[in-house]
Amino acid sequence: MTKEPVDVCIIGSGAGGAPMALELARAGFKVVVLEKGPHYQPRDFIHDEILNSRRNFFMPLPWEEPHLVRQGTGGRYERTNSAWTANCVGGGTVHMSGYFYRLKPVDFRLRSTLGAVKGSTLADWPISYEELAPFYDKAEAELGVSGEAVPHPFAEPRSGPYPLPPLDVHPMARELDRVCGEMGWHALPTARGIISRPYRGRAACAYCALCGSYGCEMGAKSSTHASLIPAALATGNVELRPRCMARSVEVDKQGRARSVVYLDAEGVEQEQPAKVVVVSCTAVESARLLLNSVSNRFPRGLANGSGLVGRNLLFSSFGESRATFRVSKQRAARPWLTDPSPFVNRSVQDFYLMPDERFGFRKGGTLGFMWTHPNPIFAAVELAGSGKDGVFGKALKDRMRAYRDSRILQFEVYGEFLPTPGTYVTVEPSVKDKYGLPVAAITMDRHPMDFTATRFLVERGEEILLRLDPDDMQRVGIAGETTILQHGTCRFGNDPATSVLDRECRAHEVPNLYVVDGSFMPTAGSVPSTLTIVANSFRVAHGLVARMKRDGAAPAAPRD
Amino acid sequence: MDRRSFLQRLTFFGGGVVLLGSGACSRCGAPAGPSEPQATAPSEPPHLTFTRAEYAVVAAACERVLPRDEDPGAQDAGVPVYIDRMLQTPELTRMRQDFIQGVAALERRSLRMFQVGFAQATPAQQDELLALFKDSPGGSGEAHFFELLMVLTLEGFLGDPSYGGNQAQVGWKLVGFDTVGTVASAPPEGHDGTRCLHTCGRQP
Structure with missing residues (x-):
């Protein structure tokens, strides 16, 4: 059935979709x-x-809606549930941990800073940090971010303090401050998308320790679900339709986006016409939607005349180590060890950019320190191990008792994930999800420099952990990728031959089609990207509102 | 840790979105063999998923994964009840089939090796057999069943008590989950996880 036309139809309500919905609705446009x-x-x-964590409350089941992942074109596809973020109103911002870093000025011009990197399709952004900065301010204020800016060699410029003071931290944070200081490094307070005080009608954090992989029943976590979506609905100009799966974006004879065809909550096909279509389903799923939107005008997928949709896929390079402190052994020296405060909130960015290539790389990244997640099933599955290394019986129970006597401090590395020609998303027509739609297929071919940089950062993090005098330290890995942080499948740029979107995140080939999740990012930076996606979406919304108002509520005609 | 499991760990969440990993593995059937004859008369409905004979095998196997020692074990926590109930979840149909086939394989192997059913074998024999399954090649039916058994046992031992396991929170006490900062924010009184799996956010 065809619905009443609206000004704007937005697909997705997470970090990218929600700011657009809010700003367009505030400007008086009708939004679905x-x-x-x-x-x-x-x-x-x-x-x-x-x-929350072990069924399909947030994530689709891999046998109902798989992602296919393979290593290189010669690899075999595996059906996985990786590279999904939460499927619910608010998207990945609902179950995120809320590490709200900004990118740094160098992230916007990495190609011109590093020069050509062999084997990488590195590109500068068409905008600068300075252009995005006011929208970082806006995103932090609208969402509610708690933090404290302190001087350090890679501190990005800020116009003022964070909207909220930092969250309370565990005494271990002071120890990190001390040992990093001794090493000449900087333990920075980690800004969090969690409100430390009541803010705009929302209750402050209750320090329950269950942020990542859970929704926040207090509304203290600054998901779009708790902040932007309610504000958008309050304008009266937004109709939110949950449990509606977009199938395709349809185009008219001129090749302009005309409508979105979707399956509603009852599985009935509907069509929503709109003057402007905004896609924001995550970098993997947005690419899938465009590639599945085949028409006579766009036989290779919508806005994909260039063949670039799905290319230059980026995740975030990941490494991790853990230090174990035995409570029974450390009780005298550290009586505060069992303090239940969940947050450590310390980051190290002294190696964000290296002065030269003596270690085999230039772009480093961020170390984020935290207590390991308290989820007991998750912890026990790890304790049990698997295969020949796995244990059961008394050995497993002994490990579980040792775990009870432990506080485990970890760091995560957020490293540059260099774009390569071999890492991309396609759709696989032979594998369909429960809606009957071809699924996204991911091919990975990591750049070796990512691993060099991640290893270096892991080693620096381990130096810090060892100075804390733990009873045990364990390296988890240096070669991972965080697939919930995804970017780059519709990179933006000034040249239609090398980018899918223009600097306004509007498709070069379709003048009333926008993509505002992480897809636009030619490089992903070396921090979690959620805040950047929100800030950019506010930036794009600002431009789109101006354009629609100037054109009398009609989207701009194609230029040139 | 191999690359694939690392990929699927998605550690950034911290919470571990593992989703019973191998349940996704459609090609991993349990070992082929004649199907087990029905051990109980159809008129007996003691359990939701298992026959009485199957339930005895499941209970014995869980108890070897987490045996009672100075702390409570899997049966004390109600793990077999948890597994019996959880495998009724419609989305886990394939897992239920794989698990029941695995139970039958375990029983067959016990009869062949020890001339008694798994539930009647000695703890040492049961451990020997479970270790054999655990160490089977990755992707084999035996390894797949052991992984399901391990994951479901840990879920039953450490999950919310409303699912039927972790009775008196014995699992949480063992790992110290009851002492970290989460006590004040336990699920509300009357929370029914099994029901919530089907209804939360899905009602109009």
Whole structure:
């Protein structure tokens, strides 16, 4: 059935979609937001690990909606649930941990800073940090971010303090401050998308320790679900349609986006016409939607005349080590070890950019320190191990008792993930999801420099952990990728031959089509990108509102 | 840790979105063999998923994964009840089939090796057999079943008590989950995880 036309149809309600919905609605435009997942209420966010983390509350089941992942073109596809973020109103911002870093000025001009990197399709951004900075300010204020800016060699310029003071931290944070200081490095307070004080009608954090992989029943986590979406709905100009799965974006004879065809909550096909279509389903799923939107005008997928949709896929390079402190052994020296404060909130960015290539790389990244997640099933599955290294019986119970006597401090590395020609998303027509749509297929071919840089950062983090005098230290890995942080499948740029979107995140080939999740990013930086996606979406919304108003509520005609 | 499991760990969440990994593995059937004859009369409905004979095997196997020692074990926590109930989840149909086939394989192997059923074998024999399954080649039916058994046992031992396991929170006490900062924010009184799996956010 064809619905009444609206000004703007936005697909996705997470970090990219929600700022657009809010700003367009504030400007008086009629907006429909299609969201694939349900609209949970705070009462649905229950501290139940099985519900939240081990079933399809947030993530689709891999046998119903798989992503295919293979290593190189010669690899075999595996069906996985990786590279999904939460399927619900608010998207990945609902179950994120909320590490709200900004990118740094160098991230916007990495190609001109590093020069050509062999084997990488590195590109500068068409905008500068200075152009995005006011929208970082806006994003931090609208979402609610707690933090404290301190001087350090790679501190990005800020116009003022964070909207909220930092969250309380565990005494271990002071120890990190001390040992980093001794090493001549800087332990920076990690800004969090969690409000430390009541803010805009939302309650402050209750320090329950269950942020990542859970929804926040307090509304203290600054998801779009708790902040931007309610504000957008309050304008009266937004209709949010949960459990609606977009199938394709349709085009008219001129090749302009005309409507979105979707399956509603009952599985019935609907069509929503709109003057402007905004795609924001995550970099992997947005590429999939465009590639599945085949028409006579765009036989290779919407806005894909260049063949670039799905190319230059980026995740975030990941490494991790853990230090174990035995409570029974350390009780005298550290009586505060069992303090239940969940946050450590310290980051090290002294190696964000290296002065030369003596270590085999230039672009480093960020170390984020935190207590390991308290989810007990997750912890126990790791303790049990698998295969020949796995244990059961008394050996497993002994490990579980040792775990009870432990506080485990970890760091995560957020490293540059260099774009390569071999890492991309396609669609696989032979594998369909439960909606009957071809699924996204990911091919990975990592750049070796990523691993060199991650190893270096892991080693620096381990130096810090060892100075804390732990009872044990364990390296988890140096060669991972964080697939919930995804970018780059529709990179923006000034040249239609090398980019899918223009600097306004509007498709070069389709003048009323925008993509505002992480897809636009030619490089992903070396921090979690959520805040950047929100800030950019506010920037794009600012431009789109101006353009629509100037054109009398009609989207701009194609220029040139 | 191999690359694939690292990929799927998605550690950035911290919470571990593992989703019973191998349940996704459609080609991993349990070992082929004649199907087990029905051990109980159809008129007996003691359990939701398992026959009485199957349930005895499951209970014995869980108890070897987490045996009672100075702390409570899997049966004390109600793990077999948890597994019996959880495998009724419609989305886990394939896992249920794989698990029941695995139970039958375990029983067959016990009869062949020890001339008694798994539940009647000695703890040492049970451990020997479970270790054999655990150490089977990755992707084999035996390894797949052991992984399901391990994951479901840990879920039943450490999950919310409303699912039928972790009775008196014995699992949480063992790992110290009851002492970290999460006590004040336990699920609300009357929380029913099993029901919530089907209804939360899905009602109009």
